[in-house]
Amino acid sequence: MNTLLLPPPSATTTATRFLRHHYTPQPPLSTTPYKHSHLRSSITSLSLSEDDVITPHDTVSPSSNRRYDFSPLLQFLSDHISGDGLTVAGDSTEAQLVDSYRSVPPSLWHYLLKTLTSSSSSPNSISTTYALVDWLHKHNLCFSYEFMYSIFIHSLGGSEMLYEAFLLSQKHDLTPLTYNVLIGACARNDDLEKAVIMMNKMRAEGYQSDFVNYSLIIESLIRNDQIDSGLLERLYDEMVSDAIELDVQLLNDVVLGFTKAGDVNRAMHFLGVIQGNGLTPKTSTVVSIISLLGSLGRAEEAEAVFEEISDGGLRPRTRAYNAVLKAYVNNGGLRDAEWVVNEMERNGVCPDEYTYSLLIEAYGNAGRWESARIVLKEMEANNVKPNSYVFSRILVGYRDRGEWQRLFQVLKEMQKCGVKPDRQFYNVMLDTFGKYNCLDNALLIFERMKDEGIEPDNVTWNTLIDCHCKCGQHDKAEDLFDEMQQRGCSPCVATYNIMINSFGEQERWEGVKGLLRKMKSEGLQPNVITYTTLVDIYGKSGRFMDATDCLEDMRSAGLKPTSTIYNALINAYAQRGLSEDALNAFRIMRSDGLKPSNLALNALINAFCEDRRDVEAFAILRSMKENDLKPDVVTYTTLMKALIRVDKFEEVPGVYEEMILSGCTPDRKARAKLRSALKYMRQRLKSESYSTKPLTRAEY
């Protein structure tokens, strides 16, 4: 019931691909994993039979199925290991041993090698295994010394014994096979630096690196979140120029890599390459693309890719549906979101906790809390338990709509569902109270979470500190900053940003510099938000030199300026009526390739307003319309303010009317501007009845 088999792990592992690729002239490979029933922790009692290697369905010619006891051999080898790991020259015992193991099939030797390296990691067993390889080689008991040696290195790499694998590899000249197996071991152990060095060495010696190694490298990069689009592109170019065979799995890894790097376009391109070659991508790869498209709100494309799953003859499962659902939720397509869930149920695919969460989020975004509650009921009916995440999303929804009092209702609801608030939920609660000036409640919640045994984390402390800053309690905020550190919670970049903002508002400039020094000394690099905060606080207090210096610092730190940082600068100039400087900052922003947003343009209008240049302010309005930017309430309010500045009160009602006509809902500030313009007009009429010279606004 057996045949000679090589020792292959499962069919889908890269190890099999490795073997298949490199080991052509040998017997067929099994595609079944080893059975581990005979693994022994002690190498001195090891008996194996071919049954250990052969699986029941490999039924070929029946032959003897001897069980071999390897204990005597292993004992002999471990007794005879010399300093460099080689066995000493033999005697009659050795000759007897050679004789008794002569009929052991290669597959069994390979299995033995693997067993020895994976069952124990003692240095002793490694040297014994090494001695075994040499011994087999010496007595010609097993074909291909190189192959056994590769299995050994591969196993060491798989058991996180990279160092041992390297030591071993130094004892012999490297062949393409051993090079590749070593590179693979490096990649598997996330030592990409070594992997690349080996690949280069290999190339220098005129050998081709294995395509599997590229897969392993990409997988390692993905595992460790070290992948970026540029890097992957360079890797791909290298593969192409080396004429590396691009199999489905490698292409899948490329797609997955670009997905993880957030580069949908390239990911989709390579998805097309897979399909163009008549190959089928892995469903998980396709789903990851849909997810990415979903988080980018590119719903139509997400659905198109989703359709490809069924076009490929596969039935989409929950994960795939969830990915499309996410796309519609992020895109605000509530009806489409509902349609996806209906479609799932129609096709007999069960919604899971994530499906319901997404649906609840969609209803929450649309302000349809009743519908969200119905979904909660439906979850209960279907025995799907909601978790803290759903509720924190709901709470965030309420918070951002100003309906923070609903917090208590959410808490009640959670209790009813038997869901305990977790740390993240507590953090949102803290933030909600803090944002609405309820510091006492925030502190109460802080105590309660500690009572519940939930350790405050960075976010907890940051939220608490920032809430105090926002309420003007800078001293208390600083106390909390100290307390956080005393309690062993290290400040992160966000903490420093909050503190820098606080010190800046207090105009404690030395303190700001001190914080920057401290954060850098702790190995924390200022990020875009740090620089924006600095530009903001310096700009607001009129320290424009410092502000522009920060912008330069940011550039030299290799960070790209964002429109937010320019907005901060333009705003600062605007508030002091420095319209030329504001305009200049705006132009630099444009030359950086940044699109002007309403925020920037409104700030610019404000700059002209404060500088009494109403004509230019209205020129901005015109250019907004020409560039398809929709003026908002702030735009019109600022324009009304500009008119009032230059005493053109009678033009204000016209602007107010245009605002309404363009579909903007006037807010308190907009109405106030109209009211004061009307007031000035009335006053002017009154005074004109007494004198011929009209008064200016300043004279009232």
Added chain:
DNA sequence: CTAGGGTTAG
């Protein structure tokens, strides 16, 4: 491969 998805700073 059984998660995914969430919270703070401009």
